[in-house]
Amino acid sequence: MSQYPLLEPDRDALLINLPGGQLRYFPHLIPESEADRLMASLQAEISWEQSDIWIAGQRRKIPRLNAWYGDAGADYSYSGRLFRALSWLPDLKTIKQQVESACGTVFNSALVNLYRDGSDSVDWHSDDEPELGSNPIIASVSLGAVRRFQIKHKSRREVGLRELDLGHGSLLVMEGEFQHHLRHRLPKMPGVNKARLNITFRRVHVATLFPQ
Ligand SMILES: O=C(O)CCC(=O)C(=O)O
Numbered sequence: 001m002s003q004y005p006l007l008e009p010d011r012d013a014l015l016i017n018l019p020g021g022q023l024r025y026f027p028h029l030i031p032e033s034e035a036d037r038l039m040a041s042l043q044a045e046i047s048w049e050q051s052d053i054w055i056a057g058q059r060r061k062i063p064r065l066n067a068w069y070g071d072a073g074a075d076y077s078y079s080g081r082l083f084r085a086l087s088w089l090p091d092l093k094t095i096k097q098q099v100e101s102a103c104g105t106v107f108n109s110a111l112v113n114l115y116r117d118g119s120d121s122v123d124w125h126s127d128d129e130p131e132l133g134s135n136p137i138i139a140s141v142s143l144g145a146v147r148r149f150q151i152k153h154k155s156r157r158e159v160g161l162r163e164l165d166l167g168h169g170s171l172l173v174m175e176g177e178f179q180h181h182l183r184h185r186l187p188k189m190p191g192v193n194k195a196r197l198n199i200t201f202r203r204v205h206v207a208t209l210f211p212q
């Protein structure tokens with residue numbers, strides 16, 4: 001398993017202040033050659049699925065592939081369905097440790113998305129499912145094609161659209177009240193013909209099955 005140098009949290013991060021939340025962006029969490037290797041191996045090894053979503057009473061396939069990994073029992077409901085956590089792949093565990101050092105916290109699960117090309121996307125949303133608790137920290141690692149990440153305030157229209165290009169091997173951290181006040185999306189980008197893989201590490205509060 002490869003080892004790469006640890007980042008000093010606030011030294012290597014770019015702080016992005018928004019009304020209602022703050023982001024930390026680490027452009028080079030993972031060195032390029034390691035990021036190339038991870039992109040190829042994860043794209044091949046992950047058990048990709050294309051989930052369904054209900055829009056205006058119609059069942060549609062979401063415009064991307066995804067998968068849910070985590071510790072045993074770290075299940076998650078998203079877009080109206082339950083994801084049972086698959087066991088961590090060694091490469092996902094290595095990235096998780098790197099991300100935990102950069103963030104100073106631990107995660108028990110990850111949603112992995114594959115945007116096959118610029119016609120795949122994720123629409124406006126907040127990651128505010130009850131399993132995540134209030135003010136969750138969500139750490140998002142990007143591999144492959146550079147794609148634009150857009151942010152808007154839920155109620156203050158004058159704040160306008162904010163955007164950031166997420167590069168190969170980067171880490172974006174959403175935390176504090178970010179999910180309360182802001183929504184984010186990854187729009188379609190017709191010119192992009194390469195794949196992008198995104199891993200959002202999360203901490204879900206596992207339900208107590210046998211309460212005392
Ligand atoms: O692909 C991305 O950068 C964002 C993914 C995302 O927002 C999510 O999975 O909740």
Ligand SMILES: [Fe+2]
Nearest residue numbers: 125126127184
């Ligand atoms: Fe999200």
